[in-house]
Amino acid sequence: MTTPAPAGQRIVATYRFPPGVDPAREAEILAVGQTLGSHDARFPGREAALAACRAEVLEVQVCEHEGRARISFPAANTEHDLGTLLTMVFGKYSLAGPARLVDLDLPADLGTRPRFGIAGLRARLGVEGRALMMAIFKPALGLSAEDHATLLKTVADTELDLIKDDEILGDLDGAPTLARWRACRGVVEAIRDRRGREFLYAVNVTGRADTLLARARTLVQEGANALLLNVLVYGYPMLEALAADPAIGVPIIAHPAFAGALALAPDHGLDYALVLGRLMRRGGADIVLHPARFGSLPFDAGDEQRVIRALRGEDHDWPRVFPGPSAGIKPHIVPELLKDYGPDTVINAGSGVFDHPEGPRAALAAFFAALASP
Amino acid sequence: MTTPAPAGQRIVATYRFPPGVDPAREAEILAVGQTLGSHDARFPGREAALAACRAEVLEVQVCEHEGRARISFPAANTEHDLGTLLTMVFGKYSLAGPARLVDLDLPADLGTRPRFGIAGLRARLGVEGRALMMAIFKPALGLSAEDHATLLKTVADTELDLIKDDEILGDLDGAPTLARWRACRGVVEAIRDRRGREFLYAVNVTGRADTLLARARTLVQEGANALLLNVLVYGYPMLEALAADPAIGVPIIAHPAFAGALALAPDHGLDYALVLGRLMRRGGADIVLHPARFGSLPFDAGDEQRVIRALRGEDHDWPRVFPGPSAGIKPHIVPELLKDYGPDTVINAGSGVFDHPEGPRAALAAFFAALASP
16 A cells, blocks of 8 residues: 655645545545546646646555544645645545544644744743743623723732633623723733733734734734634634734734534544644644643543643654643642643633632632642 | 523524533533633622623523524624634534534624625626536646646636636645736636626635735736635635625635534534535625535535525525535536526536546536526
8 A cells, every 4th residue: 555655745644534434445535636636637748747746645544443544745735834734634525524634744844833932932931940820811701901900900919921811802892902902001011020021911813814913913013912812713824824924923822712613523523633733833823722631621631642742742843832721720730730741831720810719819829839839 | 491682682502412411501501601701700890791791591402312502692792703703602612522503693794795695796797597607627736827727718618607726726836826817817808708798717815814815915906806715724704804805806705625624523513504504604705615415525415405595595684695516516417406406506517527528618518508407
């Protein structure tokens, strides 16, 4: 089955099929259908160009409970970005029947490099040797811009590293995006000045694609120092745009909203390690939020390990980025969590901070005590 | 269970759960978790504002093989666009366990109106009373820009209404996007001039979000008269941006690439009638391509009917848009297909035209004969 890969950069995609699907047949459909799109293509004089575009079936495996196929695609079929990558490896084919994209080996230059990553974000925040602590404004909706500033003041004398909007909070009449930043800017800068190191507020950017890009640039012009993006709703190509834009240039926090629609079904879609791991890192996210098996959303320990590895391991020439375990994170689970995650982690808590029975300052004191525990 | 909906526009989302999931419990998680995000939210003086943001559980149904819940969300929690809509109704919750979003009742103004729809596209093309005929350049990759023009010339003396790029074809070195349009423009305009009615070439727009928007505007400045977008890869917010942009203003054809990753699993994700139906129409697409049960991709007859209804029925104050049955469409299946679809349909064929044993002109003659059959 193995055929030598032609010259040139390659993209190797691995697919998993449930029992009853013939992986060898599917592999051939993928190799032609996701490249030339035509089994009988004839175009005089272009035979070599056509052959160069065709994918190669590298390997097919069948066992009792699953089948697998590895397909090698020419990277030259893409724009070396995530949009054309996804269209090629799982676009039309996603409609063809039960199959799951479980791995992607990518050329070294495919995607958009995170501007900060772990090293850059630590340098910007002036924090080494411990996990970062991030809070989420709660309640998510129903507060005015001034209410956000009031909430922020309650944690202004802590060592909190970052705060972010809830991902549901868009540009709403009650608390417009720019008004939130304007109301909070003075507090953010006062925190920075008091302790002599940066404090980041990741403002959620939303809207039609053109609106979102314009809003992100305006926020940064007005001093905003981090952005939050619901990557699976707005698309990896939007993440790449924010990460690449020299007029933006601030850390990008990727939220996993909608990721379950792509990754939670067992035999369809894409593995979490791609959706929240490799593709986020290759798209330019600096921190990637995701469920944690210690939290309130179901998350398999294997998925969690693979997501962390995709964000911080592998891909050794690409900036390492922070995993951000989220949802139901409370102080008492932090020691156990850190045993798995180690210090290159962003602890992200919303209700765990702002719904704490003794208030947010007490909550953060408990979180920082847990961070310091051996 | 029924509670009266508060004043103001509402969004009603219907979820389906597999056996073993308690729909009443999930409905409460949705109503709070996808709005306030906090069960214990306290914020003195803001109680009314907070209560106004909370969703209401309208109905919960349990039967042997499934559960259902209908939740009414305040439209004011969104920007009246698809990005904040999806984040609210299925963002974080998509990660929470097996659940499928199966219906959305939307306020009359939520989304971006298609600029053309069926009526506008018929007027632009000068075709009434029959289905439209669209071809796809094949092979999908490996041809130069000039090869595209050569292929287009082979069908220049037919009544073909539209042609489009294959969705895989991005801005590649061998046939850059703008070069394809420049090479084909003369042929496109010659077809128009010969027959005195428009001929549309939907150029595939790709790239990082900023690149894609700039490329779309440049293409239109240079005379391009239709665009193709892989909506599920680039995001509904990108579709809305293209449809709303006065500097673009050409028909938008939505491709279903990647839709299976969201819709094909039985108990997760979203129904095809949303992914390829309502959300595409509310996002501003003028033609929506999708599998057909007569074609080469698996597509359930019920899904097909619901997609067609979502595109052309319901939503009576919103422009009706064309369904475009695709993949494996050959002349001999057209009569049966039209019995189901009726004339407000775009017949979309790639291999069926350019791989026809007697050549593309003979293929189109067969397609038009089938279109004219009673």
